Amino acid sequence: MSFDYFLYKGVRFSPGSFSEEVLNFAENEFQVLDDDVYIVTYPKSGTNWMIEILSLIKEEGDPTWCNNVLIWLRSPWYETKEGQSQIKDVSRPRVLTSHLPYHIFAKSFFTSKAKIIYVMRNPKDIFVSLFHFSKIICHYKDPESFEDYLEDFLQGNLLYNSWFDHVKGWMQMRHNSNFFFITYEELKQDLRACVQRICKFIGKELDEAKIDLVVKHSSFKAMKENKMSNYSLATADFLDHTKGTFMRKGISGDWKNHFTVAQSEYFDKVYQEKMKDLNMNFFWE
Ligand code: PPS
Numbered sequence: 001m002s003f004d005y006f007l008y009k010g011v012r013f014s015p016g017s018f019s020e021e022v023l024n025f026a027e028n029e030f031q032v033l034d035d036d037v038y039i040v041t042y043p044k045s046g047t048n049w050m051i052e053i054l055s056l057i058k059e060e061g062d063p064t065w066c067n068n069v070l071i072w073l074r075s076p077w078y079e080t081k082e083g084q085s086q087i088k089d090v091s092r093p094r095v096l097t098s099h100l101p102y103h104i105f106a107k108s109f110f111t112s113k114a115k116i117i118y119v120m121r122n123p124k125d126i127f128v129s130l131f132h133f134s135k136i137i138c139h140y141k142d143p144e145s146f147e148d149y150l151e152d153f154l155q156g157n158l159l160y161n162s163w164f165d166h167v168k169g170w171m172q173m174r175h176n177s178n179f180f181f182i183t184y185e186e187l188k189q190d191l192r193a194c195v196q197r198i199c200k201f202i203g204k205e206l207d208e209a210k211i212d213l214v215v216k217h218s219s220f221k222a223m224k225e226n227k228m229s230n231y232s233l234a235t236a237d238f239l240d241h242t243k244g245t246f247m248r249k250g251i252s253g254d255w256k257n258h259f260t261v262a263q264s265e266y267f268d269k270v271y272q273e274k275m276k277d278l279n280m281n282f283f284w285e
Contacts, residue, residue, distance in 0.1 A: 002141035005159060009104050012159050014139045017080040023104070026079040030106045035093040036114040037202055039075065042166040043099055043159070044129040045121040046184040048246075051075040052218045052229055053187075053195060054095045054117075057204055061213025063222075071229045078106070099160050102169030113178065115202060118170050121184035122284035123163050124255035124267060127153045129248065131258075136244040138237055150263060154270045164274040171278060185252045185284040191215050220250035252284065 005012040008023045032038075037054065041047040048071055055074050059065045065074065075095045076083035087096065098105065109116075131149055134140040143149040156162025173179040180201045187194050195214050199206055206214070216222065223229045224247040231239060231246035239246065259267070 002144070003139060003159065011101060011104065011161050012157075014159055016139050017077075017082060019081065022081050022084060023079060025084065026100070026106060027104050028107055030078060030084075030108060032106050032108040032112045032114045033092065033094065034113040036112070037093065037095045038078075038109070038114065038116045039095065039097045039119065040105075040116050040170065041097075041099060041119045042126065042163050044126045044133060046119045046187060047097060047099070048229065048231075049184070049187065049218065049223070050117060050119050051095070051097060052223055053198065053214060054202075056214040056217050057195070057199060057202070057206065058093070058095065060206060061210035061217070063213070063217040066217060067226060067228060069228060070233060071231075101161065101166050102172060115178045115180065116170075116173065117198065117201070118173075118179065118181040119184060119187075120167060120181060120282060120284075122252065122255065123153075123271070124259060124264070125184070125252060125284075126163060128254050128258050130158075132244060132248055133246070136240050136246070138240055146258065147263070150267070154267065162274075164271075168275070168278055171280065174280075183283050188252050191218070220247065223247060224250075 004015055006015055006018075006020070007013075008018070008020060013023065039047060039050045039054065041050070051071050051074060052066060055066050055071075056063065072083075073086055073089070075097045076086040076090065077098060078084065078087060078096045079098055079100050083097075087094070090096070127150060130153070131143055131146060134143045134149070152158055153163065156165060160166065170181075174181065180198070182194060182197070192211060192215050195211050199211070224245075227233055232241065234241075234246070255264070
C-alpha cells in the first residue's frame with residue numbers, strides 16, 4: 001500500500017492531519033473531562049455511525065443538530081490538527097472520537113471518570129471497506145491489488161498499524177466499568193437494543209419514543225441522505241467524490257463478495273495466530 005506517513009511511537013500517521021507535536025499534545029497534555037465520552041475505533045469499524053447515535057442520544061432523538069452541523073464538528077477526532085482546534089466549540093458532555101491505539105491514548109483519561117465506547121467490526125469487512133475507501137481518500141494512492149493490500153492489512157502495514165494490535169490493546173480495558181465495547185454487527189442486528197445498552201452505559205434515560213427516534217435517524221438510509229453526515233461536504237483535497245462515496249454499502253458480510261475461499265482461509269489462519277492469546281470470541285458473521 002502506498003501512502004505518505006511518519007512514525008509516532010511506532011505507529012504510522014498521515015502527515016496531512018497529524019504531526020509529532022499534535023500527537024504529543026494528544027497523548028501527554030490533552031485534558032480529558034470526567035463527563036467526556038470517547039468513541040474509539042480502528043478505521044472503518046462504524047465510527048461515524050456511533051457518532052450519529054450518540055449525537056441523537058445527546059439530543060434526545062431530535063435530529064435538528066445532526067441535520068445542521070457537520071458530523072466531524074459534532075464529535076471531533078481529538079488527536080488530529082483539525083480536531084484539536086474544533087474541540088473548543090463542543091458543548092459538554094463532550095463526545096469525542098479517536099482512532100488511536102491504547103498505548104498512546106490521552107494519559108489523562110486513565111485517571112478520569114470519562115468513558116470509552118469501543119466499536120469493533122469483522123476485520124474482513126473492515127478490510128473491504130478500507131479497500132474501497134482507499135480509492136476515494138486523497139492521501140492514499142489507489143490500492144495496487146486486492147491481494148497485496150490484504151497482505152498489508154494482515155501485516156499491519158497501514159495508517160494506525162495493525163487491526164489485531166488495536167483490538168488486543170484496547171481489550172486490556174474490557175473489565176473496567178468505564179469501558180464498553182460493541183460490534184458493528186450487533187448494531188446491524190438490533191439497533192434498538194444497542195441504543196438502550198449505550199444509554200445505560202452513559203447514564204442517559206430516554207423514553208421509548210425517543211429511543212425510536214434515535215434508531216430512525218441513525219439508519220444507513222437517513223445518514224446517507226443527510227449531507228451533514230454522509231461526507232459529501234468533505235473537501236476535495238480529502239475525498240475525491242468522483243471515485244465513490246463514504247456511505248458505501250453499510251452491510252455486514254460484504255467480504256463474501258470480495259474474498260476468494262483461499263483468501264478467506266488464509267485470513268482465518270492469520271487471525272487465529274494473532275488473536276490466540278486474547279481468548280475472546282466476538283459477535284460478527
Ligand atoms: S472512518 O473513515 O474510519 O471514520 O469510517 P467509519 O465511520 O468507521 O466506517 C465507515 C463504514 O461504516 C458504514 N456506515 C454505516 N453502516 C450502517 N449503518 C450506518 N448508519 C452507517 N454509517 C456508516 C459506512 O458505509 C462504511 O462501511 P462500508 O462497508 O464501506 O459501507
